[in-house]
Amino acid sequence: MKVFSIIGSQRKNGNTANIVDLLNHKIQSYSNNELDINIKTMNLADQNIQMCKGCRICFNKGENFCPLKDDLLEIKKNINESDIIILSSPVYVEDVSGLVKNWIDRMAFISHRPEFFEKSAYILSTSGVGSTKHTLITMNTALRTWGGSIIGQDTFKIGELMSNEDINKNFDNRINKIAKKIVNYHKTSKKLKPTFLSLMIFKIQQLYYKKSNEKDSIDYNYWKNQNWLEDNRKYYMEIKSNFIKIIFARFFGSLIAKLVLK
Numbered sequence: 001m002k003v004f005s006i007i008g009s010q011r012k013n014g015n016t017a018n019i020v021d022l023l024n025h026k027i028q029s030y031s032n033n034e035l036d037i038n039i040k041t042m043n044l045a046d047q048n049i050q051m052c053k054g055c056r057i058c059f060n061k062g063e064n065f066c067p068l069k070d071d072l073l074e075i076k077k078n079i080n081e082s083d084i085i086i087l088s089s090p091v092y093v094e095d096v097s098g099l100v101k102n103w104i105d106r107m108a109f110i111s112h113r114p115e116f117f118e119k120s121a122y123i124l125s126t127s128g129v130g131s132t133k134h135t136l137i138t139m140n141t142a143l144r145t146w147g148g149s150i151i152g153q154d155t156f157k158i159g160e161l162m163s164n165e166d167i168n169k170n171f172d173n174r175i176n177k178i179a180k181k182i183v184n185y186h187k188t189s190k191k192l193k194p195t196f197l198s199l200m201i202f203k204i205q206q207l208y209y210k211k212s213n214e215k216d217s218i219d220y221n222y223w224k225n226q227n228w229l230e231d232n233r234k235y236y237m238e239i240k241s242n243f244i245k246i247i248f249a250r251f252f253g254s255l256i257a258k259l260v261l262k
Helices: 015-028 072-080 098-106 133-145 164-188 196-210 218-225 243-260
Strands: 002-007 038-043 084-090 120-127 149-157
Touching (some): 002 015, 002 072, 015 084, 015 164, 038 072, 072 098, 084 098, 084 133, 084 164, 098 133, 120 133, 120 164, 133 196, 149 164, 196 218, 196 243
Parallel strands (some): 002 038, 002 084, 084 120, 120 149
């Protein structure tokens, strides 16, 4: 099991980094002869990710033609080489940090051409005392739109900077439960049973490209080459979801698509 942990904080040894570090250690403790676990951690603050210019070249020609030559595609490569993604951010003004938001913006082309449908993710946020709901929604929405399955999400209201020792003392049991949940999810291949929302998102996207007038676009051809435009295609990959759930998800997806794609 390959885990890629992404920290979205400028504070290299801050609360977000320390929470992720403890979670990584808990996950690693489940490594044994039956399950080999490899964890790679990356802080967005250490990467060269330039601000999006809004030129749309990644949409119209492909991400490899982006005029910004930085670390973005290397990050995407690391995600594609992993099974589990841990995405974390501190709460800034009821949302993700600027680091995470810019990274999500730069990855927007994957919303058009999903490629993380074999990946599962766990989302974490840290804050002082305030609400963190919108922060989680931002990361959740991005990962789902990119095709990822969400294992779960959690928020840690920590207050001011807390030492590693205090984080272990206050959150050890809670983080251990998250680690166990991640490992069990991977073992049971629950990603083959996408949620109602994920199935609905796929249907909306599918109808959008089926009705597209831009048959020569990179997006349309990506979907066509993946065989995702076939009428009997229910998701990005073969799945084992409940038949009734699939039917209703596709039905409501079709209704929403009709309203949006008028």
